[in-house]
Amino acid sequence: xxxxxxxxxxxWPKPKGTQMLSAxxxxxxxxxxxxxxxDRSPGTCKSQKEGGDKEALFIxxxxxxxxxxxxGSAQGEGIHCMGSCTLKNIWWEDVCEDAATFKQGSGTSFIxxxxxxxxxxxxxxxxxxxxxxIKDYYADDVGKLxxxxxxxxxxxxxxxxxxxxxxxxxxxxxxxxVNGNFxxxxxxxxxxxxxxxxxxxxxxxxxxxxxxxEPDGKACVTQAVTSDC
Numbered sequence: 679x680x681x682x683x684x685x686x687x688x689x690w691p692k693p694k695g696t697q698m699l700s701a702x703x704x705x706x707x708x709x710x711x712x713x714x715x716x717d718r719s720p721g722t723c724k725s726q727k728e729g730g731d732k733e734a735l736f737i738x739x740x741x742x743x744x745x746x747x748x749x750g751s752a753q754g755e756g757i758h759c760m761g762s763c764t765l766k767n768i769w770w771e772d773v774c775e776d777a778a779t780f781k782q783g784s785g786t787s788f789i790x791x792x793x794x795x796x797x798x799x800x801x802x803x804x805x806x807x808x809x810x811x812i813k814d815y816y817a818d819d820v821g822k823l824x825x826x827x828x829x830x831x832x833x834x835x836x837x838x839x840x841x842x843x844x845x846x847x848x849x850x851x852x853x854x855x856v857n858g859n860f861x862x863x864x865x866x867x868x869x870x871x872x873x874x875x876x877x878x879x880x881x882x883x884x885x886x887x888x889x890x891x892e893p894d895g896k897a898c899v900t901q902a903v904t905s906d907c
Contacts, residue, residue: 684845684866685816693748706739710746717750723774724754731758738763764788773797782806793817800825804837815844825855828875841865862900872898
């Protein structure tokens with residue numbers, strides 16, 4: 679099967695209206711945001727100060743699907759997936775602390791289409807187990823596209839990510855920071871593909887230490903990654 683064209687800056691949509699929320703919106707089942715710009719008022723963004731569910735814009739229940747949303751810059755925690763979830767065509771104009779956090783115990787969460795800009799740290803934060811599968815995604819001016827939690831209190835073994843048919847440019851650190859396995863397929867990475875870390879259990883154990891800055895064929899596996907795109 680021929681993959682879709684790797685997304686570009688021209689893929690970015692224009693909002694079809696604005697919707698402000700005073701609290702995080704709970705989503706179970708499927709919810710279509712109508713490609714409006716969704717944001718919090720009053721805002722909950724506190725730069726890189728880590729928040730929780732109450733600072734999020736959407737909280738997705740296990741098995742839920744959120745689609746067609748443009749996320750504004752005033753929210754602090756973006757989207758929290760409490761179990762496996764699917765995010766389709768979600769666009770972050772200006773990431774605050776994280777764009778999305780995945781708390782699933784197991785299974786696979788899918789990010790299909792969409793994109794993120796202006797993330798000083800990471801876009802996708804993976805705190806739970808299982809797999810995060812990112813496909814047809816556009817990211818620019820980001821610290822990392824994906825980060826496997828390095829010092830969560832319940833740090834999971836076997837956490838993994840797949841990045842497929844995506845574009846990541848203007849990277850401050852790396853496209854992916856991992857403690858476990860992952861693969862990058864048919865994607866344009868302008869910058870360091872991956873950093874590998876030795877994770878620890880709990881914040882009181884300090885920060886995880888970096889062990890490598892390039893694919894090792896085991897914890898970091900790449901296939902058909904293009905450098906000129």
